[in-house]
Amino acid sequence: MKTSHRMLAAALAVATTTALTSCGSGSEPAADGTTMLSFLVDNSPASLDTAKALTDAFMQANPDITIETETRPGGSEGDNIVKTRLSTGDMSDVFWYNSGSLLQALNPAQTLVDLTGDPVLANVQEDFLTVVSQGGKAYGVPAGSAMGGGILYNRKVYEQLGLQPPKTWAEFMANNDKIKAAGIAPVIATFRETWTSQLFVLGDFYNVQAAAPTFAQDYTANKAKFATTPAARAGFEHLAEVHAKGHLNEGFGSATVDQGMKLLVEGKGAHYPMLSAQLPPMVSETPQAATDIGFFGIPGTDAAKRGATIWEPGALYIPKNTENLEAAKKFLAFVATPAAADAITKVVQPAGPYRIKGATLPDDAIQAAKDLQAYIDDGATAPALEFLSPVKGPSLEQITVAVGSGLTPPAEAAAQYDQDVEKQARQLGLAGW
Amino acid sequence: MTRQDAGPRTGPGRAPDRRRDRTARGRQRSAYPYVLYLPAAIVYVVIFAVPTVMAFYFALTRWTLFDSEFVGLQNFRDFFAEQNLRIGFTNTLIYAVVTSGLKVVLGLLLGVLLTSRLRLRGFLRSVVFFPVLVSTVAVGFTFTALLRPDTGLVNRALALVGVDGPDWLGDATTALLSVAIVDVWKGVGIATVIYIAGILSIPQEYYQAVAVDGGGAWHRFRHVTMPLSWPATYSVIILSFIGGLRSFDLIWTMTRGGPGFTSDTIASIIYKQYQAGFFGLSTAGNVILFVVVTAIVVPLNWFLGRRQATP
Numbered sequence: 001m002k003t004s005h006r007m008l009a010a011a012l013a014v015a016t017t018t019a020l021t022s023c024g025s026g027s028e029p030a031a032d033g034t035t036m037l038s039f040l041v042d043n044s045p046a047s048l049d050t051a052k053a054l055t056d057a058f059m060q061a062n063p064d065i066t067i068e069t070e071t072r073p074g075g076s077e078g079d080n081i082v083k084t085r086l087s088t089g090d091m092s093d094v095f096w097y098n099s100g101s102l103l104q105a106l107n108p109a110q111t112l113v114d115l116t117g118d119p120v121l122a123n124v125q126e127d128f129l130t131v132v133s134q135g136g137k138a139y140g141v142p143a144g145s146a147m148g149g150g151i152l153y154n155r156k157v158y159e160q161l162g163l164q165p166p167k168t169w170a171e172f173m174a175n176n177d178k179i180k181a182a183g184i185a186p187v188i189a190t191f192r193e194t195w196t197s198q199l200f201v202l203g204d205f206y207n208v209q210a211a212a213p214t215f216a217q218d219y220t221a222n223k224a225k226f227a228t229t230p231a232a233r234a235g236f237e238h239l240a241e242v243h244a245k246g247h248l249n250e251g252f253g254s255a256t257v258d259q260g261m262k263l264l265v266e267g268k269g270a271h272y273p274m275l276s277a278q279l280p281p282m283v284s285e286t287p288q289a290a291t292d293i294g295f296f297g298i299p300g301t302d303a304a305k306r307g308a309t310i311w312e313p314g315a316l317y318i319p320k321n322t323e324n325l326e327a328a329k330k331f332l333a334f335v336a337t338p339a340a341a342d343a344i345t346k347v348v349q350p351a352g353p354y355r356i357k358g359a360t361l362p363d364d365a366i367q368a369a370k371d372l373q374a375y376i377d378d379g380a381t382a383p384a385l386e387f388l389s390p391v392k393g394p395s396l397e398q399i400t401v402a403v404g405s406g407l408t409p410p411a412e413a414a415a416q417y418d419q420d421v422e423k424q425a426r427q428l429g430l431a432g433w
Numbered sequence: 434m435t436r437q438d439a440g441p442r443t444g445p446g447r448a449p450d451r452r453r454d455r456t457a458r459g460r461q462r463s464a465y466p467y468v469l470y471l472p473a474a475i476v477y478v479v480i481f482a483v484p485t486v487m488a489f490y491f492a493l494t495r496w497t498l499f500d501s502e503f504v505g506l507q508n509f510r511d512f513f514a515e516q517n518l519r520i521g522f523t524n525t526l527i528y529a530v531v532t533s534g535l536k537v538v539l540g541l542l543l544g545v546l547l548t549s550r551l552r553l554r555g556f557l558r559s560v561v562f563f564p565v566l567v568s569t570v571a572v573g574f575t576f577t578a579l580l581r582p583d584t585g586l587v588n589r590a591l592a593l594v595g596v597d598g599p600d601w602l603g604d605a606t607t608a609l610l611s612v613a614i615v616d617v618w619k620g621v622g623i624a625t626v627i628y629i630a631g632i633l634s635i636p637q638e639y640y641q642a643v644a645v646d647g648g649g650a651w652h653r654f655r656h657v658t659m660p661l662s663w664p665a666t667y668s669v670i671i672l673s674f675i676g677g678l679r680s681f682d683l684i685w686t687m688t689r690g691g692p693g694f695t696s697d698t699i700a701s702i703i704y705k706q707y708q709a710g711f712f713g714l715s716t717a718g719n720v721i722l723f724v725v726v727t728a729i730v731v732p733l734n735w736f737l738g739r740r741q742a743t744p
Binding site for chain 1: 495497498499500502507511514515516517577580581582583600601602603604605689690691692693694695705706707708709710711713714
């Protein structure tokens with residue numbers, strides 16, 4: 001039995017939001033012929049700056065279109081706002097949202113405008129299209145730059161102690177011992193913001209794929225498990241090892257990302273498993289974040305096979321309920337041009353490469369972005385698992401906090417995560433679970 | 434005159450009908466025309482009854498907001514298989530017992546203190562009650578800052594006396610208890626007010642009797658105040674126990690159930706399912722919570738009602 005509740009939901013929405021929408025959602029063309037576009041973004045500083053750069057540049061080129069930016073919270077709270085607004089037909093004309101597994105949960109075939117074959121996508125890199133597609137249809141254009149998920153490290157600390165970026169996990173741990181002996185916290189963890197605890201597991205996916213090339217497909221098809229795949233389990237083991245050796249900063253259980261980044265930039269901590277996108281917003285306050293902080297992928301077992309895991313940028317989508325499809329497409333087409341990428345670069349330093357044909361990193365890009373580009377040039381990158389598979393358990397961040405705090409042994413945690421994933425796959429109604 | 438008078442009018446509404454006493458009695462019970470109940474009934478049905486009934490249906494579906502698919506009892510199986518559910522139940526109980534226990538003890542002591550002849554009595558009563566007026570979320574954020582391991586005021590103060598304080602909210606062994614103690618700080622004002630009312634309603638004769646028998650302060654407390662403020666104790670226990678069972682806001686602002694799952698309660702587990710977009714599953718969790726709370730509250734209500742009926 002499959003029932004559509006859109007009618008019911010729409011009726012409810014009309015009943016509850018008449019007062020709000022009657023104030024004018026800005027969908028009607030104004031008297032002077034300009035079109036109003038509404039644009040929903042999350043409220044992180046980097047997203048807001050990027051959105052402002054894009055809309056300003058676009059409105060300058062297209063004076064007959066005015067874009068009004070609305071904000072929403074990030075994280076799962078934001079996910080639910082996006083889902084609710086889509087299901088009630090109340091979404092803004094254009095919205096910015098994650099690509100990969102989170103997009104799959106929006107039911108794009110039912111809610112988003114299909115852009116497959118549209119000239120809007122002409123400048124988008126081919127491999128990006130896979131992460132904004134479902135069932136062979138593409139729905140979005142990339143907003144902002146890709147980022148690396150691995151270890152951000154303080155190059156000044158490395159210089160002082162005469163260390164080299166590690167190529168294997170064993171080298172990494174050897175470096176940590178020396179850093180600890182010098183009185184610096186080797187690894188920064190910030191478990192107050194639980195999502196940050198996942199990097200050792202999620203950022204290790206390049207190594208997982210190197211060891212088990214079909215893991216993503218098998219995992220989606222309920223054939224491969226974290227607990228029974230040694231390469232996949234390694235992420236949990238690394239996390240436990242770092243804690244067991246006492247390598248974490250003091251007060252890691254209640255530290256926040258901002259505090260963690262500060263420790264790293266100030267050289268009080270040497271390594272921070274993190275996304276490179278955390279760096280650009282730091283640059284204006286602490287310029288040394290651009291030069292002192294480098295990036296390397298989470299090291300695996302084989303020095304010859306080292307590489308990095310990449311997070312694709314989020315994308316702009318058009319919901320089916322828009323009344324300004326032409327103007328919205330025009331905006332998306334602009335976002336997918338090198339000119340738009342340049343406009344962003346002027347405001348926010350890219351944390352990695354753009355996904356637009358012809359858009360390059362500026363010469364003065366931050367060191368971490370250059371380091372990431374080097375991996376891309378070597379062809380030694382893999383997208384994170386969430387871009388290859390719709391399966392991602394919601395409790396991973398709690399499980400990794402428990403492992404990283406020494407509460408759960410890694411093997412048990414991997415099994416817990418497999419169970420969590422099973423629940424999610426069933427809730428998504430995936431085949432084979 | 435063979436008929437008896439219906440007695441004085443005790444409430445508003447029509448005067449009792451004197452001509453048809455027996456048959457009219459049923460109608461007399463409703464003091465207002467039914468149509469006056471309608472606005473309240475509509476609000477109740479639309480906002481409470483309909484969603485409740487819908488919840489029982491959606492608990493049986495896989496529901497993504499875009500569509501729903503009937504899956505039978507699968508959600509309930511999944512919810513009971515939730516690995517942290519047992520921790521959640523235990524934590525909920527621990528939290529309810531610790532907070533209500535401390536509120537009883539501290540509330541009684543503060544109540545005794547604030548009914549004695551103190552110079553700053555009025556001021557102190559306000560001080561004790563003040564935290565109740567502050568928003569829970571604000572309390573949560575404030576105490577999160579105060580309990581920070583390196584820069585927090587609590588650990589700085591402890592450092593002055595040479596104690597190396599733990600990472601209160603980041604350590605699995607102290608997280609839940611830290612939140613419980615903040616809850617007590619915030620809620621003890623209510624308990625104190627109830628105790629003040631309870632203690633003030635104890636007739637002075639009992640204290641005079643103790644004085645005549647030569648009893649001291651301990652006797653007054655142990656043999657008069659404590660037993661005779663039992664009704665207050667009862668109210669405090671019930672109120673704070675139920676409050677503890679549905680505790681969520683403070684835990685969510687201070688630890689989000691962490692580190693790991695160590696301070697999860699049932700409410701935070703349900704909320705996390707909702708956050709993850711598992712709307713059917715979280716509805717199933719709410720149905721279970723509804724059943725559990727009903728199973729505790731209905732017998733309790735019956736028990737309390739019986740106590741009140743017998744003088």
